[in-house]
Every structure is written in structure tokens, then in C-alpha cells.
Amino acid sequence: METNLCVAGFGGQGVMTLGKFLASATCDSTDKNVTFFPSYGAEQRGGTANCYVVISDDMIGAPLGDVMDDLIVMNGPSLNKFIVTLKPGGRLFINSSIVKDKIERTDVEIVEAPVTELALEMGNAKVLNVIMLGVYVGYTEVVAPEIVWGTVEHKLGSKPKLLPLNKAAFDKGLEIGRAARK
Amino acid sequence: MARTFMKGSEAVAEAAVRAGCRFFAGYPITPQNEVPEYFSRRLPEVGGTFIQGESEVASINMVYGAASAGVRAMTSSSSPGIALKSEGISYCASARIPMVYANFARGGPGVGSIQPAQMDYFEATKAAGNGGFQMIVLAPSTVQEAVDLTVKAFELADRDRNPVHLLADGVIATMMEPVELPEMMPEEKVAEIRESKKNWALVGHPLDYKNRAWIQPGQWITTKMQECNEEAAAMYESWKTKDVMVEEYKVDDAEIVMTAYGISGRIAKSSVDILRNKGIKVGLIRPITLNPFPTESFEKLDYSKVKAILDVEMSIPAQYATDVEAVVRKRCPVEKCLCSGGNVMSREAVLEAVMKIAGQEA
Numbered sequence: 001m002e003t004n005l006c007v008a009g010f011g012g013q014g015v016m017t018l019g020k021f022l023a024s025a026t027c028d029s030t031d032k033n034v035t036f037f038p039s040y041g042a043e044q045r046g047g048t049a050n051c052y053v054v055i056s057d058d059m060i061g062a063p064l065g066d067v068m069d070d071l072i073v074m075n076g077p078s079l080n081k082f083i084v085t086l087k088p089g090g091r092l093f094i095n096s097s098i099v100k101d102k103i104e105r106t107d108v109e110i111v112e113a114p115v116t117e118l119a120l121e122m123g124n125a126k127v128l129n130v131i132m133l134g135v136y137v138g139y140t141e142v143v144a145p146e147i148v149w150g151t152v153e154h155k156l157g158s159k160p161k162l163l164p165l166n167k168a169a170f171d172k173g174l175e176i177g178r179a180a181r182k
Numbered sequence: 183m184a185r186t187f188m189k190g191s192e193a194v195a196e197a198a199v200r201a202g203c204r205f206f207a208g209y210p211i212t213p214q215n216e217v218p219e220y221f222s223r224r225l226p227e228v229g230g231t232f233i234q235g236e237s238e239v240a241s242i243n244m245v246y247g248a249a250s251a252g253v254r255a256m257t258s259s260s261s262p263g264i265a266l267k268s269e270g271i272s273y274c275a276s277a278r279i280p281m282v283y284a285n286f287a288r289g290g291p292g293v294g295s296i297q298p299a300q301m302d303y304f305e306a307t308k309a310a311g312n313g314g315f316q317m318i319v320l321a322p323s324t325v326q327e328a329v330d331l332t333v334k335a336f337e338l339a340d341r342d343r344n345p346v347h348l349l350a351d352g353v354i355a356t357m358m359e360p361v362e363l364p365e366m367m368p369e370e371k372v373a374e375i376r377e378s379k380k381n382w383a384l385v386g387h388p389l390d391y392k393n394r395a396w397i398q399p400g401q402w403i404t405t406k407m408q409e410c411n412e413e414a415a416a417m418y419e420s421w422k423t424k425d426v427m428v429e430e431y432k433v434d435d436a437e438i439v440m441t442a443y444g445i446s447g448r449i450a451k452s453s454v455d456i457l458r459n460k461g462i463k464v465g466l467i468r469p470i471t472l473n474p475f476p477t478e479s480f481e482k483l484d485y486s487k488v489k490a491i492l493d494v495e496m497s498i499p500a501q502y503a504t505d506v507e508a509v510v511r512k513r514c515p516v517e518k519c520l521c522s523g524g525n526v527m528s529r530e531a532v533l534e535a536v537m538k539i540a541g542q543e544a
Contacts, residue, residue, distance in 0.1 A: 027187035027360040036358040061452025063357045
């Protein structure tokens with residue numbers, strides 16, 4: 001069993017961090033093989049950024065596949081660029097706050113979450129990636145939600161002030177992801 | 183031992199420190215900037231020295247100097263930066279200085295692209311500088327292997343008094359993967375290697391003209407230069423019997439044998455079982471040492487059964503394939519599955535290439 005995930009969005013949306021949280025959680029708490037591979041241009045903010053996470057019971061070939069099982073898109077350009085890589089029956093997670101395009105494909109599962117708006121409602125635009133991480137984990141359970149949260153908690157260890165906000169963000173995402181499963 | 187989730191470039195730097203490396207000089211270049219960044223933080227913690235040189239040329243010569251004083255020393259760069267270091271590398275080889283340098287290769291030629299590639303095979307294995315010297319060239323295909331081979335590189339360098347080259351690529355540099363790191367070498371051992379095992383090193387021997395240490399990147403007397411080269415040649419020859427490292431995966435009954443090194447090697451390996459499930463008898467020869475070349479792995483193939491060998495390589499034109507062709511000597515066709523310029527080898531392309539040879543539709 002191998003899961004290929006691509007997370008794509010604007011630089012600054014926390015796309016890399018989302019991928020790293022998920023991959024680190026897999027490394028820390030399972031026996032599975034896992035890789036994280038970042039891909040971005042020279043810019044830090046405003047350009048496009050995407051990363052690949054592969055989680056597998058077997059050895060992993062390329063840390064970036066041609067065909068994605070799962071795709072998280074945080075902005076419009078990412079949807080247009082990566083939708084073709086999603087396999088039939090694949091799972092598409094959309095930041096519906098800013099991705100307004102109609103999805104032409106009917107052969108994929110679609111989970112929509114307005115993570116930009118939700119983050120703003122929570123008082124910090126930066127947690128949109130943690131909400132989306134919750135959505136993804138809640139929907140797919142590729143790694144147990146407690147394990148993923150444990151890793152986020154550990155990584156934020158030096159900034160304990162941020163924990164309650166991130167926990168609320170993660171839980172909000174989980175709720176949306178789990179509800180979408182039903 | 184616990185797994186740590188690490189970026190390849192940082193894992194290589196940590197492995198080097200744990201193997202006793204106490205000097206690093208380098209100059210930034212994508213995609214391996216995390217190597218100097220990591221060393222800059224880590225080396226002062228263990229009493230080592232990090233220098234960001236003013237150029238690649240300066241950096242390699244700083245390594246030349248530090249290693250001449252017996253310290254385990256390293257530099258790293260990416261393709262065009264490695265080319266700039268070639269003079270210093272050749273001097274180290276001529277002066278028989280043990281040092282380790284890593285190339286996290288990117289697209290070429292010239293400034294090329296900043297994305298991963300395997301276009302420095304010839305440079306690494308045939309002519310890393312002037313003068314026909316050779317080095318052991320190690321090609322990791324995973325972050326774990328990059329860690330293990332970094333440790334090995336320092337051991338081999340000291341054993342031979344010769345530079346050792348770690349030829350990785352931009353994927354290995356930037357990807358993160360779980361690794362088990364080696365134990366930290368105790369400080370006494372680090373000191374012992376420098377002080378008692380390197381009687382040639384410039385560590386400030388007493389003023390004893392007869393027995394003084396002497397480091398020299400060349401000889402003024404031609405007969406002496408020839409002797410040095412003969413001695414080096416004998417050492418290069420000895421690697422062929424004692425230092426070849428290769429992974430052979432499901433080769434025994436294979437009718438199609440893929441061969442690939444580094445990042446392409448792991449992509450090819452992950453294709454083997456997918457293809458076997460389709461009934462195609464395929465295997466893989468993955469060199470871990472590019473020099474010495476794993477000649478025996480190709481010699482022992484049963485060419486009455488092997489239909490073709492498929493070179494999988496991120497270089498156009500193919501480079502590694504020419505060494506494969508030289509050892510296969512037309513006993514079967516050597517087909518190629520190539521990409522270049524910063525594009526990472528696609529497993530779909532590998533599957534398609536094998537299926538085409540097998541006469542199956544993709």
C-alpha cells in the first residue's frame with residue numbers, strides 16, 4: 001500500500017509545513033517508509049510552492065510520483081496545474097475560500113474546506129495549513145489523527161503560546177474531514 | 183535505534199561530524215545549501231571549524247590545507263561548483279591527501295538548472311580534474327545510504343590517503359527520509375586518527391630535516407613523478423577486487439536487467455516488483471561504487487537468457503551506459519531510459535521502457 005500526496009499552493013501558505021508535519025508523524029510513530037520532497041522556485045512568498053509526501057509499506061522509489069492518490073490544493077493555479085496528476089478515484093482537497101473554479105473531473109472524490117476563512121475567523125490567517133492537515137487526516141486516516149497532532153505539538157514545542165490555537169485549528173479540520181467521509 | 187526524519191543534505195553533514203569530520207569549507211549553491219548551513223551550526227559545537235570560503239576554489243584549497251594537517255575534512259557543492267573545485271581536487275589526489283567531497287548534482291552542462299540530475303558521471307569517474315587520477319566514487323540512492331556512505335568515505339580516504347567522492351544528486355539533497363544515524367565518534371578517537379595514524383600529516387613535527395613531513399602536489403623529477411603515478415595506479419587497481427559495492431535485486435532469473443545508480447537506482451528498484459506482477463522477469467544491478475565499477479555483476483549474467491539490459495539514467499546523452507556497454511561487449515542490447523536537465527526519472531517511463539522490451543503494451 002502506497003499513498004502519494006501532493007500539497008500545492010502559494011508560498012507562505014504553509015504548504016511545506018503541512019507536508020512535513022504529516023511525513024514526520026509517519027516517521028516518528030509508524031514502521032512505514034515515508035519521504036518528503038519540496039519543490040519551489042527561488043521566491044519565499046507569493047510564488048507557487050508544492051511538496052510531495054509518499055507513505056508506503058514497501059520501499060519508496062521516487063519521492064515524487066507522476067500519479068497522485070491525493071491532492072491538496074490551496075489556490076487556483078495549483079488546481080489547474082496538478083488536477084491532471086490525480087488518479088481516477090483519487091481524493092482532492094480544496095481550499096474553497098479561494099479556489100472557485102468548477103471541478104470538471106467527475107471521477108475523483110472532492111472534499112471542500114474554506115480554510116482561509118476559517119483561519120481568519122480563528123484570528124490567525126497562518127493556521128490555514130493546520131486546518132487543512134486536520135481535514136486531510138480526518139478524511140483519509142492515512143496516519144492516526146492523535147499521532148499527527150502529537151508531532152505538531154512536538155514541533156511547536158518552543159512556542160507553547162501557539163498550541164491552543166493550532167489544536168483548535170487541527171480539531172476544526174478533523175471535524176470537517178470526518179463529516180465529509182460520511 | 184530511533185529513526186530521525188532528516189533532509190539528505192543535513193543527514194550527510196551530521197554523518198560527517200559523527201565520523202570525525204572537524205573541518206568544512208564551502209561556497210553556497212543550490213540545491214545543497216543546507217550542507218554548509220548545517221555544518222556552520224554543528225561544527226563549532228564539537229570544536230570543529232566551518233568556513234564559508236570566498237569561492238569554490240578557495241574552499242577546496244582550505245580543505246586541502248586542513249586535510250594536509252591530518253584533520254578529517256570535507257567540502258560539498260553542486261555540479262558547476264564542483265567543476266570549479268577540480269583544480270584543488272587534482273592537487274589533493276596528487277599530494278595523496280585524504281578528504282571527502284560531495285556533489286549534489288543538478289542539471290548541466292554549464293550553469294544548467296537547479297533541479298536534480300545525473301550529468302556528472304564522466305566527471306566523477308573519469309576526470310574530476312587534470313592528470314588522470316582516480317577516486318573511489320560512492321553513489322547513494324537513499325538518505326540512509328548517503329549517511330552510511332559518508333562514514334565509509336572518510337574511512338576509505340584515510341585508508342588510501344586519497345580523496346573520496348560522494349556523488350549524490352539534488353533529490354537526495356532536498357528530500358527528507360527516516361534515517362538511523364551512526365554513533366558519534368569519541369573525541370579521543372578523533373584525536374588518535376589525526377595524531378597517531380597520520381605520520382605524514384603536517385602537524386608540526388620537530389625540526390628534523392630527515393624525517394620531516396612533506397606534502398607535495400607533483401614532483402620536479404620525472405622519474406619520481408612516474409613512481410608516484412605507478413603507485414597510485416596500483417592502488418586504483420586494487421580497488422577492483424576489494425572495494426566494489428553493488429546491489430543486485432532479483433537478477434538471477436531476469437530476462438531484462440535494469441541498471442541504474444543513485445536516485446534512478448531506487449526508482450528502477452521500485453519498478454521491479456510491479457513489473458514482475460505483470461509476469462515480466464526483470465531485475466536490477468545498482469552500483470553503489472561507480473569507481474570501482476561492478477564489472478563482475480555484468481560478467482556473471484547468463485547472456486543466453488538476458489534479452490536486454492536497460493540503462494535508467496538522468497543524463498542525456500547517457501554517460502553511465504557507456505561503461506555498461508563496455509563490459510557487456512554486445513552480448514545483448516543495452517537499451518536506454520533517459521531524462522535530463524533537471525527532470526526526475528519517472529517510474530511510469532521506466533515501466534513503459536521495460537514493457538516495450540518485453541513486447542507488452544503499457
